[in-house]
Amino acid sequence: MAGIEEVAKLAGVSTATVSRALSGNGSVSQATKLKVDAAAEQLGYVVSSNASSLASGRTKNIGVVVPFLNRWFFSTVLEGAQQALLRDGYDITLYNLAGDGAERHSVFEHFLLRQRVDAVIAISLELTADEVSRLHRLKKPLVGVGGPIPGVRTLAVDDTAVARLATGHLIALGHRRIGHIGGVLELDVDFHLPSNRRVGYESALRDAGLDVDPALFRPADFTIQGGYQAAKQLLGSPYGRPSAIYAASDEMAIGAILAAKDLGLSVPRDVSIIGIDDHDLAEFFGLSTVAQFPRAQGEKAVQMLMEELHPERHDPVQSSIALPFELVVRSSTATPSAE
Amino acid sequence: MAGIEEVAKLAGVSTATVSRALSGNGSVSQATKLKVDAAAEQLGYVVSSNASSLASGRTKNIGVVVPFLNRWFFSTVLEGAQQALLRDGYDITLYNLAGDGAERHSVFEHFLLRQRVDAVIAISLELTADEVSRLHRLKKPLVGVGGPIPGVRTLAVDDTAVARLATGHLIALGHRRIGHIGGVLELDVDFHLPSNRRVGYESALRDAGLDVDPALFRPADFTIQGGYQAAKQLLGSPYGRPSAIYAASDEMAIGAILAAKDLGLSVPRDVSIIGIDDHDLAEFFGLSTVAQFPRAQGEKAVQMLMEELHPERHDPVQSSIALPFELVVRSSTATPSAE
DNA sequence: ATGAAAGCGCTAACAT
């Protein structure tokens, strides 16, 4: 393990100059920079992040906190963030809050606060006021993705508008009885999106002069399984069967498609189905959906943090950003067939 | 940010004693330990990981390298590892090698070597000899999960045996024409499992005195989509249609189930299908499979690293471990129907 | 543009 001193010796300069040359902070002549780079290269020198962090107070490391890893949305945001950070020379330290409150507590008490990170990205996590204020007190920039955190800059699609768009699509096709598979309320206190996605649905119905029928709502857990079961119940009833279903996530929508098939119903002839997300599998299932772009969300979160961490290098921070979303019509939605 | 000095002052001891009391290294009387703990608690003191790492040479941080994040196997291993590490007070720094070689190169050149980690877990990644030797030179323990790395302790199920078990199950049911959906060879140089899973299939066939018919093999990319397309081709042919399909992953097997349905074939009456993994969705689809336990694999990888990092605290290292796997019979496999 | 030197906040000998 070559140290900075050896590089300095080989390049014939002081360690201070090596540090400046390699980090880009402070001015170094073109000529010496070249010498230093060559020496570092030759020795295979890599800075010790610990020594560097200790001396500078910067860790070049971002903490990312997620509630789950094995869900498409989270892992995709994470991937986007990771790639953006890699470009800026940052590492990611991952905190997975799956599990009980004890785990969560320990993450905050002992891990995040260890000064191992320069900033934190919280994905779909509603942090408590206490957790937020601790981070603030440490002057760690914090940005949320996909879930509103009070007092924190958050990157999230307008869930109500998204829901209205999905529902509106069905209404525009002529559907009048539109079922909704939404989130379980008890589950996932961290999510507000289930209720927002329901609010948008209801407002779209009302705007179209349609009644909101509570019998047409089924809660589920955002999984394919959950969507399947909810859809079976919705579609099983011979009387009030909806001609269309709007599910609050693509995974649940896919479950609904499978349920319809198993009931012998044809999609979209007998029932139209739309989801939200544009999940990897949506295309395969021909699922109409409202796309959000989690990978881009991850990248944008990084960009926001970089602006806070390096104000000099960036244009002024835009405090609030409207995230894009987009209706994607595939083959799971169509005009309702004549009764 | 309270420092160790303030804690020492408050507790009325030296910083060395605080360090010992809090870390558990070195001996401290019960009484002073209590005092120190109280003082630290009162001040909200948390050690600076950088200062600690710099002084001790230990980072309490493990690097985890994965090729993808949004695949069930990887994220599940990662989750298992994360949870195990949390218990031991370790953080995870995540390196995602998705993307091109440049990214991979930069991960190794500049990230892993920054001395930010005490050890590395490589998931389903075949590291080059050069990459391995660099890690070795740095004396960083390295363990692989799910993919064989030459010269490195690897945790992996015996893929050949697993494949033989899956195929054997079909043979035992009486199937004679057994198709196989396996990995694309060009894709994923990092995986050897596709070929091992094919070798096991072929050897099971031969053991049973059955011919290996190359027409019954289709490559796919380990996704549901890929499995669907491969299965359509396998099942579409009216002549040589296999009575059973063994897919090298559950995701591909699920694709095969969907393909069978779309072709109007009933599973398992017209065709039996088995996969490998015991994916989250396997139960939902009634998929018979050979379960491996990725979460446990992640935990075990951590355990191995801990044994290397803290030999004193652990029983002697078992160098090689046979990982468990288990046939799970659900409703996608059955005796072939009479011709 | 470059160098000298004082820390960054801890840990680990070494003493006692």
Added chain:
DNA sequence: ATGTTAGCGCTTTCAT
């Protein structure tokens, strides 16, 4: 069992 002290390997003033 506890204190003293010398670093760990850098970055960053402050000079020049």
